[in-house]
Structures are given as C-alpha cells and as structure tokens.
Amino acid sequence: xxxxxxxxxxxxxxxxxxxxxxxxxxxxxxxxxxxxxxxxxxxxxxxxxxxxxxxxxxxxxxxxxxxxxxxxxxxxxxxxxxxxxxxxxxxxxxxxxxxxxxxxxxxxxxxxxxxxxxxxxxxxxxxxxxxxxxxxxx
Amino acid sequence: xxxxxxxxxxxxxxxxxxxxxxxxxxxxxxxxxxxxxxxxxxxxxxxxxxxxxxxxxxxxxxxxxxxxxxxxxxxxxxxxxxxxxxxxxxxxxxxxxxxxxxxxxxxxxxxxxxxxxxxxxxxxxxxxxxxxxxxxxxxxxxxxxxxxxxxxxxxxxxx
Amino acid sequence: xxxxxxxxxxxxxxxxxxxxxxxxxxxxxxxxxxxxxxxxxxxxxxxxxxxxxxxxxxxxxxxxxxxxxxxxxxxxxxxxxxxxxxxxxxx
Numbered sequence: 001x002x003x004x005x006x007x008x009x010x011x012x013x014x015x016x017x018x019x020x021x022x023x024x025x026x027x028x029x030x031x032x033x034x035x036x037x038x039x040x041x042x043x044x045x046x047x048x049x050x051x052x053x054x055x056x057x058x059x060x061x062x063x064x065x066x067x068x069x070x071x072x073x074x075x076x077x078x079x080x081x082x083x084x085x086x087x088x089x090x091x092x093x094x095x096x097x098x099x100x101x102x103x104x105x106x107x108x109x110x111x112x113x114x115x116x117x118x119x120x121x122x123x124x125x126x127x128x129x130x131x132x133x134x135x136x137x138x
Numbered sequence: 139x140x141x142x143x144x145x146x147x148x149x150x151x152x153x154x155x156x157x158x159x160x161x162x163x164x165x166x167x168x169x170x171x172x173x174x175x176x177x178x179x180x181x182x183x184x185x186x187x188x189x190x191x192x193x194x195x196x197x198x199x200x201x202x203x204x205x206x207x208x209x210x211x212x213x214x215x216x217x218x219x220x221x222x223x224x225x226x227x228x229x230x231x232x233x234x235x236x237x238x239x240x241x242x243x244x245x246x247x248x249x250x251x252x253x254x255x256x257x258x259x260x261x262x263x264x265x266x267x268x269x270x271x272x273x274x275x276x277x278x279x280x281x282x283x284x285x286x287x288x289x290x291x292x293x294x295x296x297x
Numbered sequence: 298x299x300x301x302x303x304x305x306x307x308x309x310x311x312x313x314x315x316x317x318x319x320x321x322x323x324x325x326x327x328x329x330x331x332x333x334x335x336x337x338x339x340x341x342x343x344x345x346x347x348x349x350x351x352x353x354x355x356x357x358x359x360x361x362x363x364x365x366x367x368x369x370x371x372x373x374x375x376x377x378x379x380x381x382x383x384x385x386x387x388x
Contacts, residue, residue: 007300007303010303014308014311014345017311017341017345018315018318020315020338021315021316021318021319021338021342025321025322030328030331033322033334037334038337041338041341041342044345045341045348048308048345048349049348049363052349052351052352052360055352056357058357060357064357064364067364068360071364071368072341078371079337079374082374082379083333083337083374083377083378085382086382087381090328090329092330
C-alpha cells in the first residue's frame with residue numbers, strides 16, 4: 001500500500017520535473033523560461049521528497065524533509081526575481097509576439113532604481129539601447 | 139493578543155504531547171487541534187476572537203492557493219506540450235494595495251509561485267509592481283484576477 | 298512490479314532525460330541569464346535524484362546532502378545574478 005503511494009508521488013514529481021525541462025528548452029525568451037521552470041521544478045522536487053518522507057516515516061527524517069521543502073519554496077521566487085532583474089540589465093530580449101511591455105524605460109540608467117511613472121528619455125534605460133552594446137555582451 | 143493566543147496554543151500542545159507520551163507528528167497535530175478547540179470554547183464570551191476566525195481563513199486560503207496552483211500548472215503544461223504557442227505574454231504594471239514590507243514580500247512570493255506569472259520588480263516608492271504574465275489578452279481582467287484571487291484574501295488575513 | 302524496479306527503471310531515466318534536455322539549453326543558451334537559469338534547474342534536478350537514490354539505498358542520511366546542495370545552489374544563483382548586475386553597472 002505504502003509502495004503505491006510512494007510510486008504515485010514520485011511519478012507526479014518526475015513528470016513535473018520533465019515538464020520544467022521541456023519548458024526550459026522550448027520557451028522562446030528568458031522571462032517565459034523562468035516563469036515555467038521555477039515553479040514546476042519546485043513542485044516536482046516537493047512531491048519526490050514527500051514520497052521519500054512516506055518511505056522512511058520517522059520523525060527525524062520527516063522534519064528534515066519539511067525543512068528542505070520549506071527552504072526550496074521560499075528561495076525559488078527570490079532567485080527567480082534576482083535572475084530576472086539581472087537579465088533586464090543585460091538587455092535580454094522579449095519574445096517578438098509579446099503584447100505589452102510596461103517595464104521598458106522605467107529603470108534609471110545610472111542608479112538602477114525603478115520608478116512608477118514615465119521617466120524622461122535621457123535617464124531612462126531602454127531595452128534596445130544601441131545595437132553595439134548588445135552585440136558586445138553576447 | 140494574536141501572538142499570545144498562538145503561544146498558549148503551542149504550550150497546550152506540548153503539554154498534551156508530554157502527557158500522552160508518544161512523540162510523533164500525528165499526535166502533535168491532534169494535540170494542536172484539541173487545544174485549539176478547548177481555547178475556542180473557553181474564550182466564547184470574550185470580545186477578541188480574531189485568532190479563531192483567522193485560523194479558518196488561513197486554512198481556506200491555503201487550499202484555495204493549492205487549487206489555483208494545480209490549475210495553473212495544468213494550463214502551463216498544456217502550453218508547453220502543444221506544438222504552436224497560443225500564449226500572449228507581456229509585462230503589466232499593477233498598482234499595489236499592500237503597504238508594508240511583509241505584505242509586499244508575501245504577495246510577490248505568492249504571485250511568483252503561481253505558474254505563468256512572475257514578479258519582475260517593485261518600484262522604489264512601493265506603489266506599483268511589474269508582473270510578467272503568460273496570458274494578458276485583457277489587461278484589466280489580468281490585474282483583476284490577481285487582485286481578487288491573491289491580494290484581497292492575503293490582506294484580509296494580514297490586517 | 299516492486300518499488301525498487303519502478304524507481305530504477307522509470308523515475309531515474311525520466312530525471313536523466315530532463316537533465317539532458319536542460320543541459321542542451323545550458324550549452325545553447327543565447328545569454329548568460331539562460332545559463333544561470335539552467336544551472337539552477339540542474340541543481341534542483343540533482344536534489345530530486347538524491348532523494349530517489351536515498352529511497353533506493355534506504356539511507357536517510359543522504360537527505361542531509363540534499364539540504365546542503367539546495368543551500369549552495371541558492372547561494373550560487375544569488376552570486377551569479379549579483380555579479381551580472383554589478384558588471385553591467387560598472388561599464
């Protein structure tokens with residue numbers, strides 16, 4: 001009985017991880033890749049770890065697993081946020097079929113602080129500043 | 139008052155576990171529920187009952203979020219598996235109702251944990267938050283779904 | 298079909314396949330941000346593999362390693378993105 005529970009959890013977890021892997025390979029830009037992968041992978045690892053908790057079923061192991069799951073769920077959005085912020089500054093392109101981009105030109109070029117209203121053109125950092133800079137970063 | 143009630147609850151749980159003598163998770167949860175129920179009965183006539191209403195709200199919000207999470211995961215899975223993309227991604231500016239640091243952090247973590255949406259940044263003056271969404275055909279509808287689905291229940295718990 | 302065979306012949310191959318797919322993105326990745334994302338994902342898949350192996354070997358001690366790997370993965374992601382943003386600002 002408990003074997004079947006472990007099998008179900010591990011299968012769902014492995015499929016979620018596979019989904020994240022396919023997503024990171026297929027999605028067209030950085031933002032979409034992040035928004036698919038971070039959550040699916042977190043969910044998958046959480047399910048596999050829950051399966052491990054069912055297999056051992058001791059207090060010490062279960063609390064360790066709860067700690068790991070809590071840690072992963074707390075850190076995944078933080079690291080996604082950090083990567084996305086950095087990828088804006090290295091001028092990662094949006095997918096060409098994206099509809100709106102309200103972030104473009106909102107960062108201050110010098111201080112990297114973000115405003116809530118439109119900035120004047122000379123201080124704003126645009127996504128497509130000049131072509132040479134983009135080439136150089138690649 | 140909230141913290142006092144919660145600490146009292148934990149203390150009663152520890153006493154229950156020590157009295158019954160079996161130190162496992164099921165017993166902990168059972169002791170917590172029993173002491174919660176006892177405290178609920180004892181304080182029926184007092185005015186300050188926020189702790190008890192909030193406990194049910196937190197539970198409801200947790201299951202609601204779990205449901206949303208799985209629904210969005212299936213949506214994204216479908217999007218990843220099909221050959222042609224049908225999504226319409228974009229970056230949206232959403233005005234914030236949450237004011238303190240803790241509220242904004244919790245809200246943005248919850249938005250980031252929902253598949254298909256991703257928080258890019260919070261503006262320096264903490265009035266707007268920039269969200270990257272996968273389906274933003276209708277901007278107003280997208281903002282409303284986040285405001286109604288995540289921000290309102292969260293704020294009603296926090297305040 | 299017992300649990301051991303199932304884990305060995307279905308779960309681990311699926312995890313390996315996802316590692317290969319992520320690694321293709323790691324090699325292709327047009328920008329550095331893509332590489333950081335795939336590295337993060339590789340660490341997370343490694344966590345899952347450690348959990349499965351700990352079930353197979355019946356050794357709960359392996360989960361301590363999983364915890365440390367999770368910590369190091371998070372720290373490396375933070376360090377990479379910090380470095381990327383700093384480098385851009387100093388130009």
